[in-house]
């Protein structure tokens with residue numbers, strides 16, 4: 001018996017990086033997975049790869065910054081597999097470490113629309129479906145920047161704090177409906193994330209990494225996916241509304 005047998009999981013940003021590993025881990029645990037990503041080519045490759053491994057998988061192209069596309073993502077998942085039990089709001093982008101005085105409107109708007117609006121759109125759409133089904137589980141990808149003040153740019157930090165707030169709000173309001181909503185807050189994870197940064201703000205980077213030598217080590221995508229499996233499965237059935245730091249103790253200092 002897998003920990004997610006009979007479950008259907010929608011995972012945003014799952015064509016690569018942490019999201020892809022979460023999708024693989026969920027599929028290995030018995031879930032049917034929906035690979036939802038902006039990058040259509042990578043999404044198709046991931047779907048093909050997982051199908052060749054015998055997993056039940058379906059792909060949908062989505063820009064999570066678009067409410068229409070997010071609603072379509074959930075509709076497509078229900079069409080493909082009949083229901084949704086688990087939503088992982090993983091898609092997210094960086095703000096190139098812009099410190100407050102250097103924030104550009106473009107970066108603010110892009111990061112907020114993907115990292116915050118996208119999470120709200122998906123929860124707003126899936127909660128009525130969860131209620132109809134008698135429950136469901138949401139895992140939101142925050143970051144250690146959502147629990148601390150100075151470890152990222154201003155916009156990214158604000159966005160990840162917003163995710164932590166939304167997580168607690170949904171857990172509190174919908175816990176009685178058998179809906180759990182938790183967040184995962186990793187420090188540095190080896191993925192394509194930092195390679196996606198460009199025009200990095202020199203001061204913001206310097207200030208954000210002042211304490212990085214106190215971080216014992218970076219995490220792996222496998223370590224993060226294992227925690228995401230714990231949060232999605234009944235192993236964490238009594239946990240609701242937490243933002244779990246995954247940072248080898250970095251923020252404990």
Ligand SMILES: NC(=O)c1ccc[n+]([C@@H]2O[C@H](COP(=O)([O-])OP(=O)(O)OC[C@H]3O[C@@H](n4cnc5c(N)ncnc54)[C@H](O)[C@@H]3O)[C@@H](O)[C@H]2O)c1
Pocket residue numbers: 012013014015016017018019036037038039042062063064065090091092093114141142143144185186187188189190191192193194196
């Ligand atoms: N890597 C880290 O060090 C780290 C640390 C803490 C938190 N996180 C968070 O983890 C999550 C995943 O990061 P990652 O490291 O795997 O990054 P990544 O850049 O390797 O992968 C992100 C994936 O999301 C997709 N994506 C980007 N914008 C999208 C959009 N608008 N709509 C749909 N899909 C979109 C990309 O195509 C890509 O497949 C993010 O929310 C990130 O903020 C990452």
